[in-house]
Amino acid sequence: MSERPGPIVFGRPLMPRQQDLEQLLGPVFGSAQLTNGGALHDRLEAALRQDLGGHVSLVSSGTMALMLALRLGNLARGGEVITPPLSFAASVQAIDWCGFRPVFADVEPAFGTLCPLAVETAITPRSVAILAVHFQGIACDVAALEDIARRHGLWLVFDAAQAPDIELSGRNICLSGDASALSLHATKLLSTAEGGAVVLREAGLAPKLAQLRNFGLDGGQMTGPGINAKMSDLHAAFGLAVLPRVAQERAARRQLRRWYDAGFAGMPGASVLPPRPGSSESHLYYTLVMPSEQRDATIASLQADDILPRAPFPLLCGPGTMFEGAVVHSSRARAVAQTLAGHYLSLPLYGAMGRAGVDRVVKAVRRVLG
Numbered sequence: 547m548s549e550r551p552g553p554i555v556f557g558r559p560l561m562p563r564q565q566d567l568e569q570l571l572g573p574v575f576g577s578a579q580l581t582n583g584g585a586l587h588d589r590l591e592a593a594l595r596q597d598l599g600g601h602v603s604l605v606s607s608g609t610m611a612l613m614l615a616l617r618l619g620n621l622a623r624g625g626e627v628i629t630p631p632l633s634f635a636a637s638v639q640a641i642d643w644c645g646f647r648p649v650f651a652d653v654e655p656a657f658g659t660l661c662p663l664a665v666e667t668a669i670t671p672r673s674v675a676i677l678a679v680h681f682q683g684i685a686c687d688v689a690a691l692e693d694i695a696r697r698h699g700l701w702l703v704f705d706a707a708q709a710p711d712i713e714l715s716g717r718n719i720c721l722s723g724d725a726s727a728l729s730l731h732a733t734k735l736l737s738t739a740e741g742g743a744v745v746l747r748e749a750g751l752a753p754k755l756a757q758l759r760n761f762g763l764d765g766g767q768m769t770g771p772g773i774n775a776k777m778s779d780l781h782a783a784f785g786l787a788v789l790p791r792v793a794q795e796r797a798a799r800r801q802l803r804r805w806y807d808a809g810f811a812g813m814p815g816a817s818v819l820p821p822r823p824g825s826s827e828s829h830l831y832y833t834l835v836m837p838s839e840q841r842d843a844t845i846a847s848l849q850a851d852d853i854l855p856r857a858p859f860p861l862l863c864g865p866g867t868m869f870e871g872a873v874v875h876s877s878r879a880r881a882v883a884q885t886l887a888g889h890y891l892s893l894p895l896y897g898a899m900g901r902a903g904v905d906r907v908v909k910a911v912r913r914v915l916g
């Protein structure tokens with residue numbers, strides 16, 4: 547009797563070695579400093595600054611990072627924020643929670659990220675900001691969006707939660723726009739279980755950010771807006787313990803991508819979502835693009851083999867959502883996001899699945915697509 551192999555889940559959190567975490571936590575027990583900028587918090591912040599080359603401020607979640615990055619712009623409340631309909635719920639919820647109005651602009655057919663032409667079409671006198679998303683680890687057209695933001699005086703925030711270590715033109719993608727938001731959630735490669743970071747190219751606005759994440763306090767005086775968005779030392783300890791494992795996990799995932807590429811070579815009816823030229827490949831997503839009937843059949847085939855692909859991302863403004871409404875299209879293209887939402891299929895991508903896992907996924911996909 548052959549043994550049935552275990553399930554392949556979509557993603558698995560990268561775990562630290564238990565002894566590394568315990569060692570880091572030792573001094574916390576001694577000092578009993580749990581939060582408010584403890585030693586481990588500061589160490590993790592410094593390590594990420596070193597890695598990314600910008601000014602990093604740790605916060606309690608990626609969603610909070612988005613909210614603070616928006617509030618950092620000092621924008622008129624009630625103003626419109628232009629954003630893509632293809633993303634995780636957090637990006638539009640952050641806009642709404644800050645008191646802005648989301649305006650959905652369509653995405654580019656080849657990359658699934660916010661379309662600069664559609665953004666220009668969506669701009670009104672009420673526009674205050676653009677919140678673009680490096681969706682599924684694909685870099686936005688950063689240069690075009692920066693140009694639009696500059697010409698129209700709009701604040702530009704990038705949601706980099708799904709693109710934690712993408713390089714664009716030789717530098718980390720988080721050094722784009724006015725601010726970028728990172729997630730350190732368990733599902734996002736480097737994790738603090740729950741957590742996030744705001745990344746700025748320069749430190750100029752860092753004091754304002756420090757105030758925003760700490761109740762609006764500046765030297766004990768409540769002189770501006772703020773909330774509690776601090777990351778605790780317990781979460782930072784987890785991040786510091788995971789950090790040494792990230793490089794190896796990235797390398798493993800790059801190898802998985804090559805095995806997937808080889809397995810799907812010459813497969814009719816589907817293509818791999820490519821990185822934007824000039825940018826690196828995603829370590830979070832390996833996404834196939836195929837017609838929706840085939841996609842649904844492929845999902846069923848994977849599930850029959852105990853393989854769980856990423857549940858598709860529905861449109862953020864689709865029927866039944868709280869933001870149900872129109873998408874502004876570029877004059878050339880029509881309803882791109884809606885089409886792509888039905889075409890994307892993201893496959894499992896984590897080191898522990900190994901070659902055998904990739905082979906199993908490829909076989910189940912090829913059963914449908916040939």
Ligand SMILES: *Cc1c(COP(=O)(O)O)cnc(C)c1O
Nearest residue numbers: 607608609634636637707729731
């Ligand atoms: C995960 C994610 C977030 C939110 O991150 P949290 O840390 O879970 O709050 C925001 N935007 C996108 C696109 C995401 O995938």
